[in-house]
Amino acid sequence: MTTPVELRVTRMGAAGDGIAALPDGTTCFVPRALPGETVGATPLARSRDGLRARLDAVILASTDRVTPPCVHFEQGCGGCAVQHWAPGAQAGWKRARVAEALSRAGFPAAPVAPTIATPMGLRRRADLALRRGPGGIRIGFHAAGSAEVLDLDACPVLDARLVALIGPLRALLRRLPALRREGSAVVNLLDTGPDLLLRTDGPIGPAERALLAAFASEAGLPRIAWAEGNAVPEVAVQHGPVGIALSGVTVVPPPGAFLQASPAGEAAIIAAVLAGLPARLAGRGRIADLHAGLGTLSIPLAARGRVAAFESDAGAVAALSAAAGRAGLPLAATRRDLARQPLTLAELAPFAAVVLDPPFAGAAEQAALLARSAVPVVVYVSCSPAALSRDAKAFAQAGWQVAAATPVDQFVHSAQVEAVVVLTRARARV
Numbered sequence: 001m002t003t004p005v006e007l008r009v010t011r012m013g014a015a016g017d018g019i020a021a022l023p024d025g026t027t028c029f030v031p032r033a034l035p036g037e038t039v040g041a042t043p044l045a046r047s048r049d050g051l052r053a054r055l056d057a058v059i060l061a062s063t064d065r066v067t068p069p070c071v072h073f074e075q076g077c078g079g080c081a082v083q084h085w086a087p088g089a090q091a092g093w094k095r096a097r098v099a100e101a102l103s104r105a106g107f108p109a110a111p112v113a114p115t116i117a118t119p120m121g122l123r124r125r126a127d128l129a130l131r132r133g134p135g136g137i138r139i140g141f142h143a144a145g146s147a148e149v150l151d152l153d154a155c156p157v158l159d160a161r162l163v164a165l166i167g168p169l170r171a172l173l174r175r176l177p178a179l180r181r182e183g184s185a186v187v188n189l190l191d192t193g194p195d196l197l198l199r200t201d202g203p204i205g206p207a208e209r210a211l212l213a214a215f216a217s218e219a220g221l222p223r224i225a226w227a228e229g230n231a232v233p234e235v236a237v238q239h240g241p242v243g244i245a246l247s248g249v250t251v252v253p254p255p256g257a258f259l260q261a262s263p264a265g266e267a268a269i270i271a272a273v274l275a276g277l278p279a280r281l282a283g284r285g286r287i288a289d290l291h292a293g294l295g296t297l298s299i300p301l302a303a304r305g306r307v308a309a310f311e312s313d314a315g316a317v318a319a320l321s322a323a324a325g326r327a328g329l330p331l332a333a334t335r336r337d338l339a340r341q342p343l344t345l346a347e348l349a350p351f352a353a354v355v356l357d358p359p360f361a362g363a364a365e366q367a368a369l370l371a372r373s374a375v376p377v378v379v380y381v382s383c384s385p386a387a388l389s390r391d392a393k394a395f396a397q398a399g400w401q402v403a404a405a406t407p408v409d410q411f412v413h414s415a416q417v418e419a420v421v422v423l424t425r426a427r428a429r430v
């Protein structure tokens, strides 16, 4: 298995690896190889669906191969998968993956729009891994295909204000025994500045709280939350208010809250969701927003009708309820675990439209119920083509059609793609 071979790469896999076939037909995944290339590679290990190989040399390069914009990509940072691929080729690949997902679901002719690209340097949320080792503190993303953490000092996809925090955070962690071996730092860039949620594998005492407070002052952080392991975070430092305006309404997020990855991505998703709704909503114009988070979609939807938002995270529900109350929006947020307790057919009946934006795992049961419901329009916001394909199948089988599908690339240079898919009953018009 460790003899170098010459391979012709025919396509790109879902994780951003080039796919080639060995002479005996075995599928071979070659990270950092591109479709159309001839490469020298060494097959290394068997995986679930073939062999993983190491790229030794590009023998015949694709015309879409470009110089990666980040030095850490060359070092093996797994935060990005396809920096070596021209942006236009990445966009075409992401669009094709959404089209393939819908085709597999039973919508072979779905009208999939070109991918909406977002610029680099706008990511406002980072989930950084932390390690303390013999070489010191490492902060960064995992190395590709590995549990190792690659130490970052630059990142062209993140907002520069988050990158600027990495050096000072490293200096802080050197002095923080609560980080024994490993932890994580989720940083959300809010309108009030970076909001840090630090998870360590040891407890913090009064001296460490004082260090965190000093760090917050020096680095301009209004709040630092901390948790040991996976415990519920506590606010360790609060020097000022925190908040982010979502469609003009200020929300006070709990530490580590989900945010769409970039303002440009958020705007593209909102625009595609609103465009998918009929100009005039049927009935009393009630809209359900499932997996509502902080209300990124619920808030703009409230300009179109009365919104019932459902979300499992108690902190997000409280934040959205409070924001909607202050702004006087026609919006009620309810805590509900939609995986365990999806909305029933009877509960879905009053809605003129349902928007769902599930996590990576998708929403199999809820999608099956929606497909059987009387709701005329469902807008499915997907961050996983595999889950989209599985969940959309129920709609295809129940005779729905895809009225529009818009891929959005807000995780630039990664293998991720998001899509806003508008599903209507075959006879309904959007």
Ligand SMILES: C[S@@+](CC[C@H](N)C(=O)[O-])C[C@H]1O[C@@H](n2cnc3c(N)ncnc32)[C@H](O)[C@@H]1O
Binding pocket: 258, 259, 260, 290, 291, 292, 293, 294, 295, 296, 297, 310, 311, 312, 313, 316, 336, 337, 338, 339, 340, 357, 358, 359, 360, 383
């Ligand atoms: C992709 S985020 C979307 C959030 C929001 N729509 C937005 O645009 O910011 C998915 C949301 O689903 C929530 N979630 C995860 N599992 C859930 C479940 N079982 N039931 C309800 N909500 C869930 C997460 O807490 C998160 O807020």
